[in-house]
Amino acid sequence: MTNSKVVVFRCNHEEYAISVEYVISIEKVEFTNRIPHLPDYVDGLTKNRGNLLPIMDLNKILYNQAANGEQSKVLILQVDDFTFGLKVLEAKEILDIPQDLVNEVGLVNYAATRYFTAVANLEQRMITFISPSILVDSLEGIKEIKQYMIKVKQQELEEEQNKS
16 A cells, blocks of 8 residues: 655645645745736745746635745645745645545535545544645636746746857
């Protein structure tokens, strides 16, 4: 039997998890450059290790409240060719959860919560699994944000080539 290795984090008073295969790093919340007219869930853009990334607030996505606090963290995630930051109230731990404690969620067919894929039922806690690829694809305006990020990367490459 295999285990699910996940990063566990908190939004509102609930615990959620994302598979480590999507997580590049966990960072402190740094300065974000707010961009007018972006969807409400986008905090803005920030540079991380030389790359420009959109920062999305998971608390705003799920609960319509900003994830502001001293323990707030940004999970840097890679989904296909799209890298972004997901701001959460607190990144708690990395867990190896036995597969027999993970139950598939029947809400996958419910369009508003398709990104909730499973629930881990541990002794003193329940952790809801989120699929970052389904989450990203479900967000309004994400196509335009992805296109903008591709354009920015192309401009950076062109500037780099012109310097050479």
